[in-house]
Amino acid sequence: MPSLKLLKAAEQHYTEAKSKLNGMKKKRNDIDQDYPETPASEYLYNRAGPWPQPSPGHPFGVCSAVIHLPWQEQLLWTKEVGLRYARNMLFDWPDALRVAFQTKLEEVSDAECAKFFEESLFAKMLNPKLDEPDKKTFAEFMKKEKGQYFKVDLAPVKFVQTYKGIYVSPSVALFHRPHKNAPIEIVAIHVNEKIFTNKDGKSWELAKHYLLEGASIVGTLLTHPLLHFPFDSINAVTKTALPKNHILFKLLIPHCKFTLPLENAVLQGESSILKNWKWQIYGCYPGPSEGLYDQFMAGYRGLVDNSSYPEYEFPLEPPKIYSKYGDFLQAYYDVIHNFVKNVMSYLPEDDIYVEQWTNYVCQFTPGIPSGEELIRTGKVTNLIAMFIWDVSVAHSLDHESFGSLPLNKVSMRLRVPPPTGDEKEDGAGPLIKPVDTFKFEMAMKMFYRPTNVTFLKDVNYNFADNRLIALNNQFQEDLRRVDQQVEGYRYIDLDCIAASVQY
Ligand SMILES: [Fe+2]
Numbered sequence: 001m002p003s004l005k006l007l008k009a010a011e012q013h014y015t016e017a018k019s020k021l022n023g024m025k026k027k028r029n030d031i032d033q034d035y036p037e038t039p040a041s042e043y044l045y046n047r048a049g050p051w052p053q054p055s056p057g058h059p060f061g062v063c064s065a066v067i068h069l070p071w072q073e074q075l076l077w078t079k080e081v082g083l084r085y086a087r088n089m090l091f092d093w094p095d096a097l098r099v100a101f102q103t104k105l106e107e108v109s110d111a112e113c114a115k116f117f118e119e120s121l122f123a124k125m126l127n128p129k130l131d132e133p134d135k136k137t138f139a140e141f142m143k144k145e146k147g148q149y150f151k152v153d154l155a156p157v158k159f160v161q162t163y164k165g166i167y168v169s170p171s172v173a174l175f176h177r178p179h180k181n182a183p184i185e186i187v188a189i190h191v192n193e194k195i196f197t198n199k200d201g202k203s204w205e206l207a208k209h210y211l212l213e214g215a216s217i218v219g220t221l222l223t224h225p226l227l228h229f230p231f232d233s234i235n236a237v238t239k240t241a242l243p244k245n246h247i248l249f250k251l252l253i254p255h256c257k258f259t260l261p262l263e264n265a266v267l268q269g270e271s272s273i274l275k276n277w278k279w280q281i282y283g284c285y286p287g288p289s290e291g292l293y294d295q296f297m298a299g300y301r302g303l304v305d306n307s308s309y310p311e312y313e314f315p316l317e318p319p320k321i322y323s324k325y326g327d328f329l330q331a332y333y334d335v336i337h338n339f340v341k342n343v344m345s346y347l348p349e350d351d352i353y354v355e356q357w358t359n360y361v362c363q364f365t366p367g368i369p370s371g372e373e374l375i376r377t378g379k380v381t382n383l384i385a386m387f388i389w390d391v392s393v394a395h396s397l398d399h400e401s402f403g404s405l406p407l408n409k410v411s412m413r414l415r416v417p418p419p420t421g422d423e424k425e426d427g428a429g430p431l432i433k434p435v436d437t438f439k440f441e442m443a444m445k446m447f448y449r450p451t452n453v454t455f456l457k458d459v460n461y462n463f464a465d466n467r468l469i470a471l472n473n474q475f476q477e478d479l480r481r482v483d484q485q486v487e488g489y490r491y492i493d494l495d496c497i498a499a500s501v502q503y
Helices: 004-026 071-091 093-102 110-119 121-125 132-137 154-157 200-222 223-239 247-255 259-268 289-301 326-345 352-364 369-379 378-403 434-448 466-485
Strands: 148-153 171-177 185-191 194-196
Touching: 004 071, 004 132, 071 093, 071 259, 071 434, 093 434, 110 121, 110 171, 110 185, 110 200, 110 326, 121 148, 121 200, 121 326, 121 352, 121 378, 132 171, 154 200, 171 200, 185 200, 194 200, 200 223, 200 289, 200 378, 223 247, 223 259, 223 289, 223 352, 247 352, 247 378, 326 378, 326 466, 352 369, 352 378, 369 378, 378 434
Parallel strands: none
Antiparallel strands: 148 171, 171 185, 185 194
């Protein structure tokens, strides 16, 4: 940890470089010298750090990836995160076995089912825009004039291939919120080319399981990855293009720790859960990796004529979520945005490093405007706030939420074909096998349930200027205030929010 004296000296050096730059601007000659003379040693990796590139797995189908990683980051990740996976595999399987033999997939009441889509990460799938085919499908169920209808569309499940004896099916569910403050209600499910409602007995029960199975697959392989991978370019560019003592570097670096090696292990690693080999003890998905990677692609490239799956664009504000789940996320975003705005006010509007940083990051991620436009419209603050909010609050909450789902209600694999309408009361056998729960529980322990290393509430931005230190302290206070303010819909405690994507 550098001493305060050193940090102050470095900040002083940066200020001097900046004034030198201003001097140079006045003395422009034939050679453009419009740049500061900051030595390479003032950068984290001597200006030779990680950088985004086309993803080796699918250069056109998914976002840019960062695959050449500094050994220091790889080592740190292995020590703090990678070794934990090995410990999980060695020591956690007996408990997963116990859970597997004690768990049966039970009926999910209509209220429970609706609650999953109101109060968990599945809430992100509520879409108030029903496309033309949806309007036709559900026409007879949309007669209520009051309230609002939503669809949850799990069309990407159609890309999933399955191992023998395991079934999946795309589905679309219709929900209705009778009035603004009322909870949503589930109205009907379209699956296996038929529509089911709560008048359909066993078929309805099975349809709800298919809906939850689809939501688990799409939730973890399509919507959640959008919180991970499009943000990696910003992570890499920050480490390589900003001097260590620049305010923007200090603001972002605590939120970049552990992430790049993690992403690389998921996307490129042979042991990745996305490989889902048959023997993989945490391979909880229904089939081979091709169909699973297709979920990633559907999330990034979008689905044609489906308003639930537009082509990915980096959001400069939190995407709208139609439940308290969204209100919770927005409350944290507002505090983070305010903090970022105050910190950035200490930099000149034409700061050359910020301008270059924005020019770099916009090249790799669709939806990020050019550096010039970002600066002109004052949206740099949004970009920075979105990064911090996404990799800390939004990402941690997804994990907390999915990791809390009960395994006796939600499954990633079903052993009974999708409903036909002829389901008998005595059923067609168990919906899941112990091996399905075993793998799901192992994946929960290893990847889905949060395993925090550093926390948002503890972040020290290592500012040397007293005014910036005061902002850091105020930010921590404001975070605690939000944690109190959301009493009643606190989907994750502040104490459980990680500072970066680290699982
Ligand atoms: Fe994650």
